[in-house]
Amino acid sequence: MKIHEYQAKAIFRDYGVPVPAGTVASSVTEACEAAAGGSFPVVVKAQVHVGGRGKAGGVKLAPDPAAVKKHATAILGMNIKGSTVRRVLIEPGIDIQTEYYVGMIVDRARRYPCLMVSAAGGVEIEEVAATTPEKIARLHIDPALGLRSFQIRRAARFLAIPKQAEKALAAILGGFYRAFMEKDCSLAEINPLVLTGAGELIACDAKINFDDNAAYRHPEYAALRDDAEAEPLEVQARHAGLSYVKLDGRIGCIVNGAGLAMATMDIVKHFGGEPANFLDIGGGAKAEQVTEALRIVTADPAVNTVLFNIFGGIVRCDRVAEGILEAMRRLDLVIPIVLRLVGTNEDKARALLAGTSLIACATMSEAARTAVELSTRGAT
Amino acid sequence: MSIIVDKNTRLLIQGITGNEGQFHGAQMIDYGTNVVGGVTPGKGGTMSLDRPVFDSVQECVDATGANASVIYVPAAFAPDAVLEAIDAGLKVIVCITEGIPTKDMITVFWAARARGAVLIGPNCPGIITPGACKVGIMPGPIHRPGRIGVVSRSGTLTYEVVNELTTHGLGQSTCIGIGGDPIIGTTFVDALARFEADSDTDAVVLIGEIGGTDEEAAAAFVRANMRTPVVAFIAGKTAPPGKRMGHAGAIISGGTGTANDKITALTAAGIPVAERPDEISDLVRDVLSSRR
Secondary structure, X not given: OEOOHHHHHHHHHHOOOOOOXXXXXXXXXXXXXXXXXXXXXXXXXXXXXXXXXXXXXXXXXXXXXXXXXXHHHHHOOOEEOOEEOOOEEEEEOOOEEXXXXXXXXXEOOOOEEEEEEEOOOOOOHHHHHHHOHHHEEEEEOOOOOOOOHHHHHHHHHHHXXXXXXXXXXXXXXXXXXXXXXXXXXXXXXEEEEEEEOOOOEEEOOOEEEEOHHHHHHOOHHHHHOOHHHOOHHHHHHHHOOOEEEEOOOOEEEEEOOHHHHHHHHHHHHHOOOOEOEEEEOOOOOOHHHHHHHHHHHHHOOOOOEEEEEEEOOOOOHHHHHHHHHHHHHHHOOOOOEEEEEEOOOHHHHHHHHOOOOOEEOOOHHHHHHHHHHHHHHHHO | OOOOOOOOOOEEEEOOOOHHHHHHHHHHHHHOOOXXXXXXXXXXXXXXXXXXXXXXXXXXXXXXXXXXXXXXXXXXXXXXXHHHHXXXXXXXXXXXXXXXXXXXXXXXXXXXXXXXXXXXXXXXXXXEEOOOEEEEOOOHHHOOEEEEEEEEOOOHHHHHHHHHHHHOOOOEEXXXXXXXXXXXXXXXXXXXXXXXXXXXXXXXXXXXEOOOOHHHHHHHHHHHHOOOOEXXXXXXXXXXXXXXXXXXXXXXXXXXXXXXXXXXXXXXXXXOEEOOHHHHHHXXXXXXXXXX
């Protein structure tokens, strides 16, 4: 789960990481009011979940109130990679002397949180990692031991931080690590961490992703979630307990299990079709969930064929069949539905579906090929 | 004859009285798994599935001689359940539970490692040695005893592939679902090392997916350490970057973890990679015949 920069900064501030005194505004008037009280220049920053805001013109320096009005007008409502800007963050301009990068992820191969620091701040870290990996220091942290002083000293040396800022860096890295762990983050970044002309360290940008699996013990996540940023059908799917990702094709895929769902998308592509989505109805899917899955998939206007691929394990095929029949009664669907059901209670499912308009296939390849044919025919 | 579980496995079920524990417990018993007891805190002294229920794993181990555990406990309690099984000295622990926070799995992983416990999962279908012992949630009847090892990050995609193997007369020595989370107890490399050491496994099918670098590590391991031939399939060629594809671990991030990276690494290590699941049995036959 992603959150906005201003929300991530509020979390960092709570953990003792200095951030600029910003105000979030959702209208031009609010933006002008936010800037009015303080000194100039200010920065007007688009608040969207996607990266690359700067390049898209979503971050502007405003030397005076008129410029704030101009930039806020331009940025609010701007479309950045499919996300509409609904809020801007107004912050005092910072006197940047040096920019550093600070980030943390869980290193899957090493099974430890990994603190990454680089003196190549302010640019995309993926690019630094790809072209000059030696410019990134990686420090693995054993959660049982915590972030130790020797590691902080190593980071400071690697960054060549001025002596007088070392104490501040220690506090920042300590708070950053605690925030990462206590908030169950899957990613946290300060890019850039700025050394100002006055010799102070301040987090000029902030990014946090949460571990979705930890949502049950973080009621505060709910208030930070911005559903307007997500694909509306993906939000509906989440509320129905379904895992759905919208893609650009025409064949709606409904599958049980994430791996099989990906393999189903791949095989559709293999036979020359384009999958419209990833959808995993999950384990123990009930009839209502299948109905909801079919409703969501067919709510995408691009979808002209539906492909069910169900390999019964936990999911019982007769339940899936009930769901499909129920959905067909409710949704009045006219597009072809290709179905492949194998596994637990397969016979019961077949009996339930006999005499309907569904196109039953025995194998995954046959089902995919049939769906691609029907979709191509439907498109012409 | 197999790896990790066999006829000598004496299984206890953590969460035996819950819905999943009841349903899959009955299925495992029906398959012939030697389920010796169960654990549900607060329900000790009762019976479930005709097996004695205990308040703690230690009591169950002491009373029944259980040597393996399978966990069907909700995500909020599952890390503690695994730690309890480790503490009781169990060396084979299979965690089916989905949705455990990554931070908790870091602690659990290192605890299992420190005590020499083989942890499979979490968020996995479990492990089965066909005809001998089923520990998990996979449909038993699709499996046949045989000489092909299967290791996979997926659930239902594994069933698809196993069904394909069985249909084509290729039985399995052991099938392991290692799970779809970022941090898992047993990796591809761990499983491959065991298959390599198993004299009754003639070839291994590896089923990977996007996210992480486990498939790349597996490719390097196969090239350096394995005589047993391996064939592979990778799911997620059409997955977009930055989106979690169901499994917490199935995400292309920062340009790494793509299906193409993995296929390239596997191919470079001499591992044939199937384009579609229904090509796998032919590839297995190819590697078996070229070996003879």
